[in-house]
Amino acid sequence: xxxxxxxxxxxxxxxxSKRFVANIxxxxxxxxxxxxxxxxxxxxxxxxxxxxxxxxxxxxxxxNRATLFKLLLHPDFYFGEAYTQGHISINGDLVAILExxxxxxxxxxxKIFRRLANAIYKFTKHVSRKxxxxxxxxxxxxxxxxxxxxxxxxxxxxxxxxxPNSEYELETAQLAKMDYICRKLELKPGDTVVEAGGxxxxxxxxxxxxxxxxxxSYIISPEQIIYARKKCQLVQLDxxxxxxxxxxxxxxxxxxxxxxxxxxxxxxxxxxxELQQAISRCLKTNGRGLIQSIGRNHADQANAWLNTQMFPxxxxxSLQQILNTIGQNHTVLDIENLRLHYAETLSHWLQRFEANVxxxxxxxxxxxxxxxxxxxxxxxxxFTTGRLQLxxxxxxxxxxxxxxxxxxxxxx
Amino acid sequence: xxxxxxxxxxxxxxxxSKRFVANIxxxxxxxxxxxxxxxxxxxxxxxxxxxxxxxxxxxxxxxNRATLFKLLLHPDFYFGEAYTQGHISINGDLVAILExxxxxxxxxxxKIFRRLANAIYKFTKHVSRKxxxxxxxxxxxxxxxxxxxxxxxxxxxxxxxxxPNSEYELETAQLAKMDYICRKLELKPGDTVVEAGGxxxxxxxxxxxxxxxxxxSYIISPEQIIYARKKCQLVQLDxxxxxxxxxxxxxxxxxxxxxxxxxxxxxxxxxxxELQQAISRCLKTNGRGLIQSIGRNHADQANAWLNTQMFPxxxxxSLQQILNTIGQNHTVLDIENLRLHYAETLSHWLQRFEANVxxxxxxxxxxxxxxxxxxxxxxxxxFTTGRLQLxxxxxxxxxxxxxxxxxxxxxx
Numbered sequence: 001x002x003x004x005x006x007x008x009x010x011x012x013x014x015x016x017s018k019r020f021v022a023n024i025x026x027x028x029x030x031x032x033x034x035x036x037x038x039x040x041x042x043x044x045x046x047x048x049x050x051x052x053x054x055x056x057x058x059x060x061x062x063x064n065r066a067t068l069f070k071l072l073l074h075p076d077f078y079f080g081e082a083y084t085q086g087h088i089s090i091n092g093d094l095v096a097i098l099e100x101x102x103x104x105x106x107x108x109x110x111k112i113f114r115r116l117a118n119a120i121y122k123f124t125k126h127v128s129r130k131x132x133x134x135x136x137x138x139x140x141x142x143x144x145x146x147x148x149x150x151x152x153x154x155x156x157x158x159x160x161x162x163x164p165n166s167e168y169e170l171e172t173a174q175l176a177k178m179d180y181i182c183r184k185l186e187l188k189p190g191d192t193v194v195e196a197g198g199x200x201x202x203x204x205x206x207x208x209x210x211x212x213x214x215x216x217s218y219i220i221s222p223e224q225i226i227y228a229r230k231k232c233q234l235v236q237l238d239x240x241x242x243x244x245x246x247x248x249x250x251x252x253x254x255x256x257x258x259x260x261x262x263x264x265x266x267x268x269x270x271x272x273x274e275l276q277q278a279i280s281r282c283l284k285t286n287g288r289g290l291i292q293s294i295g296r297n298h299a300d301q302a303n304a305w306l307n308t309q310m311f312p313x314x315x316x317x318s319l320q321q322i323l324n325t326i327g328q329n330h331t332v333l334d335i336e337n338l339r340l341h342y343a344e345t346l347s348h349w350l351q352r353f354e355a356n357v358x359x360x361x362x363x364x365x366x367x368x369x370x371x372x373x374x375x376x377x378x379x380x381x382x383f384t385t386g387r388l389q390l391x392x393x394x395x396x397x398x399x400x401x402x403x404x405x406x407x408x409x410x411x412x
Numbered sequence: 413x414x415x416x417x418x419x420x421x422x423x424x425x426x427x428x429s430k431r432f433v434a435n436i437x438x439x440x441x442x443x444x445x446x447x448x449x450x451x452x453x454x455x456x457x458x459x460x461x462x463x464x465x466x467x468x469x470x471x472x473x474x475x476n477r478a479t480l481f482k483l484l485l486h487p488d489f490y491f492g493e494a495y496t497q498g499h500i501s502i503n504g505d506l507v508a509i510l511e512x513x514x515x516x517x518x519x520x521x522x523k524i525f526r527r528l529a530n531a532i533y534k535f536t537k538h539v540s541r542k543x544x545x546x547x548x549x550x551x552x553x554x555x556x557x558x559x560x561x562x563x564x565x566x567x568x569x570x571x572x573x574x575x576p577n578s579e580y581e582l583e584t585a586q587l588a589k590m591d592y593i594c595r596k597l598e599l600k601p602g603d604t605v606v607e608a609g610g611x612x613x614x615x616x617x618x619x620x621x622x623x624x625x626x627x628x629s630y631i632i633s634p635e636q637i638i639y640a641r642k643k644c645q646l647v648q649l650d651x652x653x654x655x656x657x658x659x660x661x662x663x664x665x666x667x668x669x670x671x672x673x674x675x676x677x678x679x680x681x682x683x684x685x686e687l688q689q690a691i692s693r694c695l696k697t698n699g700r701g702l703i704q705s706i707g708r709n710h711a712d713q714a715n716a717w718l719n720t721q722m723f724p725x726x727x728x729x730s731l732q733q734i735l736n737t738i739g740q741n742h743t744v745l746d747i748e749n750l751r752l753h754y755a756e757t758l759s760h761w762l763q764r765f766e767a768n769v770x771x772x773x774x775x776x777x778x779x780x781x782x783x784x785x786x787x788x789x790x791x792x793x794x795f796t797t798g799r800l801q802l803x804x805x806x807x808x809x810x811x812x813x814x815x816x817x818x819x820x821x822x823x824x
Binding site for chain 1: 515574575576578709710731732735740741742743744745746747748749751752753796797798801803810811812813815817818819820822823824
């Protein structure tokens with residue numbers, strides 16, 4: 001059946017030995033193509049041997065033998081490495097190509113196969129804890145100046161925005177996200193809020209300024225906390241907002257509201273019980289909470305390249321796993337999947353990233369820009385193909401009856 | 413600490429032996445009171461020995477020794493039996509009393525204790541499969557004529573209604589529920605819908621009439637299917653609606669939409685995998701689905717009396733367990749908890765039930781009306797105290813991008 005879908009061509013070698021070698025490459029390439037789930041792509045080798053889907057629109061070129069062998073060994077990891085180092089080049093839209101790869105791999109490989117491949121990779125590479133910690137952020141000493149060039153200018157929000165209107169710019173959509181979350185949490189002036197994982201501090205400022213609430217925002221990055229405190233002083237909201245240099249486990253006190261955006265993906269599944277305890281401790285009797293997190297339809301590991309080179313701690317939970325962080329003495333009120341909004345957010349980030357790519361090439365290097373582009377495009381492809389989800393989960397104490405009677409107020 | 417909260421009084425017996433017996437009853441009653449989590453109630457025995465919470469508003473009277481001993485043995489089961497048979501009487505609002513009991517029991521007993529108590533009860537009672545099947549519905553041969561007296565007149569919907577406006581009557585709220593579900597599912601004329609567990613057929617008729625869709629509704633009750641087919645002919649919708657006498661496992665064909673209200677609580681957790689397979693088989697590529705189900709914050713057994721005497725098959729799943737029925741090739745789009753709407757729906761049912769109670773006493777008997785009242789009031793108490801939840805879960809095929817960009821359309 002697969003043969004019917006593929007269209008194998010090769011240039012004719014001049015003599016028998018060359019033909020023999022060409023046949024080997026042809027069959028290796030075909031194996032790679034089939035193991036990738038026959039994506040709608042053309043794959044071409046350095047020696048012009050190629051394999052193509054009948055309706056392929058885009059092309060991937062593999063530049064050397066070593067890359068072909070590595071891709072056969074562990075495509076999930078080595079595609080990222082090879083693209084970043086320039087051993088693979090593409091012809092066409094990178095997002096569309098990655099969508100084909102995501103769809104193809106979903107069709108073909110089982111979780112067990114991917115886990116095994118990741119385990120073998122980690123074993124052969126001897127990825128030590130030290131190596132893992134040295135990710136792209138540390139290798140290139142990334143700080144707010146890098147993010148300022150492609151995140152929204154107002155809030156520097158590094159999580160999914162909300163586009164209820166397709167005409168929205170990124171700034172409007174990030175503000176819309178903040179306000180949507182505040183409405184879901186039914187913030188009232190004087191409410192006390194604790195935020196776990198505050199990033200550059202944008203949500204805390206928005207809540208204090210717009211809803212007159214007191215916010216304690218827990219941030220672990222020293223660079224981010226300096227940035228957030230400066231901005232808070234600048235807009236004169238220090239009387240309402242405190243930034244605390246500590247993590248969610250160290251939250252002290254009781255609050256009306258708990259909120260956390262884009263943090264639980266970073267803490268690791270083995271820390272969910274601690275998060276659950278922290279939430280249980282810190283919420284008042286009628287407390288409400290909101291967690292925004294990337295999720296999956298089933299528990300699985302993140303892409304091996306992303307996990308080793310870009311975001312070592314990242315684990316994308318299933319919805320069931322996220323619910324474990326909320327615990328049994330809380331009630332889920334509302335879950336919304338904003339998957340396509342994250343694809344849109346990432347497209348805005350990509351556009352701004354590409355507008356600055358020459359600066360980044362100079363400031364960092366070519367490998368860096370290719371890695372970052374691959375991460376942004378791969379993330380878009382994961383959200384558009386439904387490989388990743390984005391959940392907003394609203395919850396409250398089990399016996400709280402002071403809850404909105406319907407969601408009508410969110411949309412008026 | 414508990415002693416400080418309780419206020420123990422007893423009449424003074426005249427002689428030593430009577431005083432000795434009185435002391436035993438006093439201490440047994442106190443034990444019952446403490447094991448019930450010190451509810452805000454006064455409990456009084458046939459001999460006027462009593463125990464009371466300092467701020468008790470309502471009173472429960474236990475009429476005989478056997479009932480006291482049974483309540484000590486297994487309060488979850490025997491409260492229902494004793495109330496039904498008139499061995500317990502109450503003074504005050506039954507819903508408020510049951511709320512106190514639910515809150516109290518949540519405070520005190522662990523799941524393990526309740527499970528053990530249920531297991532002991534089942535062992536001592538030798539509840540055979542045959543006995544279990546002979547529930548209240550069969551003992552009293554209940555049919556649509558009974559339900560017509562207290563469910564909504566238009567749709568005969570025996571699931572949670574939707575009260576976006578507190579002024580709504582039951583009929584309006586059931587219609588609002590149907591329409592809300594249709595909007596969530598984004599029904600378009602010509603869509604094909606399969607319904608698992610169609611009850612008296614109301615949702616199928618509403619969808620066909622209002623949205624011009626084709627509905628196959630699977631119903632297992634012979635009485636309900638006759639009723640539904642008659643009504644369908646009467647309103648001349650037979651060209652759009654078919655009622656099939658079979659269960660969800662026998663669904664044949666592929667549809668744009670799957671819908672099921674109030675069914676999964678009845679099929680038992682051990683059949684969720686079969687339901688998941690049925691949903692996977694029956695949905696088209698971009699298919700959508702909605703499941704409405706009672707749920708809990710954690711997996712637990714239903715009340716022993718309800719489970720043995722009223723609804724033998726009922727099991728209330730946790731949200732995680734409900735998600736298992738949706739399976740990994742589907743994506744959750746939206747989950748809404750309508751817990752307080754179910755309390756409101758039940759209050760309407762209770763009001764109509766009480767308005768007809770004399771008829772029911774004549775037609776059935778006193779024990780029947782007390783049992784049915786206890787079930788309705790107990791259910792209200794379970795929803796108002798947060799012991800039970802009501803989830804509406806909207807999902808779709810993993811790769812479906814033809815989904816609403818926001819929920820705005822649901823509220824305009």
